[in-house]
Amino acid sequence: MEFEHSAFQEMLSLGCTNKKNVIATFQAYLNLCEERKFWDVQFHNLKNENIVYLTAKEKKNDPYCNLYLIIPSKESINLGKLCSIQKQMCELHPHSEFKVILKDPDSTCTQYKLTKGLSILSLEVAKERKLSMEKHNYLQNEFNKMKQDLYTEVKHKLYENNSLQ
Template identity: 30%
Template sequence: MLNEKLMSDFINVGCQTKKEAAIALQVYLELCEVKKYFDVEYCYSTELKCLYFTGRKTKSSAKSIFIPIAASDTISFLQMEKYFILDNSSQRSVILAMVDSDSTCVYYQITEGIKDPAPETPLLDIEEKRTKLDIELRKNWKLLEQSAMYNLPITLKKKTKYSN
């Protein structure tokens, strides 16, 4: 009975579908009953068009913000950055509560300052290495061909700065 009332409240507040409301309910129940958070409240952001929860891990701790999301939903870095407007503290942080269809709930805390991952090696370095490898293969083509034909292992000499 309480679950139905909460589902109805979530839909009235702004959840677009019953699926969204069910995911929110799962997170709400887990925060209250399993994790035993204090002062759990639900809020709706009209700007972000999402329901979220606030709660305290202990009575004296700062409030955390939980955003319920289906595990099957895709979320971009841009969307994650928008969630930070929900947190007014100096260290802006939110927790994504991802719910799977089997009701498994996984929590990911993200903090403002996320940057897109940069490639480990710049593309120019990769292209330069490919070119050098191609040159070495062309130089040693005959030797490589013979070793492959006779099934012989070979080791190519590594160029040093003193060799030609």
């Protein structure tokens, strides 16, 4: 599928060999320009990652552009690569917010804002959090099992106390 649109041809000329990324980015470009009416929508090539990304302002007078990484929804991306891309893009465009657009085959574009400092947990911290959550869930389940018995016992004691008076 080839587009004759001048912006698409310009994106292709940036040197990105990842056709899926270029097509998804072009469709997101149209979404930002025509549907969302964003200002100053531009595309850029992050050569060492072989991707094309967008910058745009939501309002005409916004001082900084937002950064948009477009990912086709059927593709997967690991957190390490996403962190690397975010860091590189934010170094090129300081003071900009980093957003990911998941692009569905039906042209739906869903945006997610990612904050700086996104990081991968160490294995030890992840295990510790998992154990803590498991312990919390276990205690919650035990409490729920005992709750009815405790309620019945308290009710019985109150009844006994009332009948003795």
